[in-house]
Amino acid sequence: MLDDRKLAVLRAIVEDYVSTNEPVGSRALVERHNLDVSPATIRNDMAVLEEQGYIVQPHTSAGRIPTDKGYRLFVDKLSAIKPFSTAERRAIETFLAGAYDLDDVVMRTVRLLAQLTRQVAVVQYPSLSKSAVRHVELVPLVERRLLVVLITDTGRVEQRVVDVPTSYDEDSIMHLRAVLNACLDGRKLTDIATIVADLPGRVDPRERPNAAAVFSVILETLVERHEEKVIVGGASNLTAADFSQGLREVLEALEEQVVLMRLLGETEDQTSVTVRIGAENDVLGLRTASVVATGYGSADRPLAKLGVVGPTRMDYPTAMGAVRAVARYTGQILAES
Amino acid sequence: MLDDRKLAVLRAIVEDYVSTNEPVGSRALVERHNLDVSPATIRNDMAVLEEQGYIVQPHTSAGRIPTDKGYRLFVDKLSAIKPFSTAERRAIETFLAGAYDLDDVVMRTVRLLAQLTRQVAVVQYPSLSKSAVRHVELVPLVERRLLVVLITDTGRVEQRVVDVPTSYDEDSIMHLRAVLNACLDGRKLTDIATIVADLPGRVDPRERPNAAAVFSVILETLVERHEEKVIVGGASNLTAADFSQGLREVLEALEEQVVLMRLLGETEDQTSVTVRIGAENDVLGLRTASVVATGYGSADRPLAKLGVVGPTRMDYPTAMGAVRAVARYTGQILAES
DNA sequence: CTTGGCACTCGGGCTACCCGAGTGCCAGGG
DNA sequence: CCCTGGCACTCGGGTAGCCCGAGTGCCAAG
DSSP: OHHHHHHHHHHHHHHHHHOOOOBOOOEEEESEEEEEEEEHHHHHHHHHHHHSSSSSSSSTTSBEOOOOOHHHHIIIIIIOOOOHHHHHHHHHHHHHHOOOHHHHHHHHHHHHHHHHHTTTTEOOOOOGGGGEEEEEEEEEEEEEEEEEEEEESSSSSEEEEEEEEEEEHHHHHHHHHHHHHHHHHBBBBHHHHHHHOOOGGGGGGGGGGHHHHHHOOOOIIIIOOOOOOOEOOTTTTHHSSSOSOOOOHHHHHHHHHHHHHHHHHOEEEEOEEEEEGGGGOTTOTTTTEEEEEEEEEEEEEEEEEEEEESSOOOOHHHHHHHHEEEEEEEHHHHHHO | OOOOHHHHHHHHHHHHHHHHHHHBBBHHHHHHHHHOOOOOHHHHHHHHHHHTTSSSSSSSSSSSOOOHHHHHIIIIIIIOOOOHHHHHHHHHHHHHHTOOHHHHHHHHHHHHHHHTTTSSSEEOOOOOOBBBBBEEEEEEETTTTEEEEETTTOEEEEEEEEEEOOOOOOHHHHHHHHHHHHHHTTOBHHHHHHHHHOGGGOOGGGGHHHHHHHHHHHHIIIIOOOOOOEEEEEEEEHHHHHOOSSSHHHHHHHHHHHHHHHHHHTOOOSSSEEEGGGGGSSSSTTTTEEEEEEEEEEEEEEEEEEEEEEEEEOHHHHHHHHHHHHHHHHHHHHHHH
């Protein structure tokens, strides 16, 4: 129902519109791309494409612009992810390799992504539920107060203060720490719930109340509330991409952790790059925005998601290339440490 | 040289302009405020104020708007910090009290401040150099790799991976940990440089190389690089305040940690609220912005700075009130933990 | 020093207008 | 059956002209 030429026309419209930000007409189309037909022919094709909902004209006497559906077809069938040159890859690699810290890796990643795509970059911290425990530390604060510090094998450190019901001494802390480390070391956080359940049997009855308090805090902090932070960068790029709807809405949405989580979370597939266009991401206020996202981390050990947010009028091939490349290297860097 | 009425006129101009965002003329002035003189009189006063550089007229036939100098005088002499009602204070208190975490306290603080002032809020993490060491933890990772975790009495946790020159066993780690904790516990981070200098004498000569590596990393991480993170919130408020210069510049400036640090850092006084107006903060791109900032933490133990950034056309009394109140309660919350 | 009067300025909003890009349609030709 | 050139039509956006009203500065009188 759409022959090759019509698809070529759609592709051309998307490409031109993305680069010029102006509705594209039949004449300009035959000139810029070497379609060996007359403008009138193109017009007929465009009429069909419009009828099918792939393009619209904003005003009666203007060129056409792609609809969400048009972009969708473009992304699915008409374009290929733009691979990065080896020089670019090397630049990415060295930029990320300079990081000395988990925080720093994430910071650099978000900056890099924002710079490469000239869009807003969104990076989720490595997820707790996917990582394993490396060490648990208990630090006495004041009377009846402990600081629980949990170190994961992705280098992430989680902390939480806990009030324990009875006072403790150094020995009991030592013991509790030893038990915890023996049981938890190397275990995935997702497994911990079941492990903790039978832990109390291992400690001195006198210590049970305190132990229970610590256990429940660990559970609560790390399993129930898998706080997965998201950081955002490159917000200034939004000013260039004049959003049809208010820029305010977009900025607001980007400040809501929950919204961002959902945006990235909807990326089902871990390894491939997902694109959600316009209304496809059912976040109010991002109706005219697209999200290009993917997971990072090795295939057997997915860590989290990252991506970019921009106007639907976005250079998808490049954005997808950048997201894929950055995800790859960030995953690699994190795997090493 | 400026009599009372002229000052009153300036005050009225600032207040009206802030609330209406329109140049204010002589007639409107006598109507809205009950100055018992005629518009002509006001005009004469305004001519003087303009001559002295406190106000300007954007167009020949328009009302006047304050200059930076005008705002400065207003802030210094013509306004008082707007105190918060007890109800408002209670709301702040309960909102902040819900936090369970240092990260969470900072997050809530920045949100609260942004909401109260309808401006962009900027909050600096409690400074390391001001806080004391509570605990040092060494965690073996793989061969010749240690994770150094440092816990401060503000509840902050700093982490860093260190490669040590020779391999180690559990005992040597234990010993090193014990030595470190014995020496560092309760000491201010600023003192540590001198302490570490004479530490090597305390450890077994065989362990010196590893110990030295750990020491130097602690030094480097915590003293030299007192990484003081700044977080920003409420960026969407920028869209409401139409900046005369590009909004892009402002957004860009707000993404630069360094710039933010400088902005807050220039707040010399720890306890009082500092206001920097327009070109006074010598950050390019924030020429039309003002910063209202103060320190938080108790007087004897300053932690860091916080504040808001907005257009020079800002409700200073309210902003100052909010900044002061939030700083107070945030400091209080952090002092408790 | 204040006040009312008065002439002057000029930005912003309104209308009218035209131009040109772009379309849809149609009839003719390969 | 599809492509093509021609042609009439539409309409957004830019330009020019216009007026209005808010606001000013100045001046002379109280």
